[in-house]
Amino acid sequence: MAQNISTDEARRRAEARFEKITQREKEAAESMAAEQARQKAVAAKIERLRSLRLAKEAEDQAAAALELAYAPPAPPKRKRRTAAKG
Numbered sequence: 001m002a003q004n005i006s007t008d009e010a011r012r013r014a015e016a017r018f019e020k021i022t023q024r025e026k027e028a029a030e031s032m033a034a035e036q037a038r039q040k041a042v043a044a045k046i047e048r049l050r051s052l053r054l055a056k057e058a059e060d061q062a063a064a065a066l067e068l069a070y071a072p073p074a075p076p077k078r079k080r081r082t083a084a085k086g
Contacts, residue, residue: 005013
């Protein structure tokens, strides 16, 4: 049966196959570009959140240092008297 196909029909089928392949390659390239853009956006978001967290930790540490510096001194501990043995 395949031998009865004319050259025009064979050419049309080959071109259709080629068109499908090029369309798939185009879609794959678009999909890869979209995925790379998504990954880049996620990395940027992670970096932004990391910098915010580090800034907050530094601020908290500075506040704790100030609080410690200006805290009233602890009252002195009393020494216990020991009972005389005797």
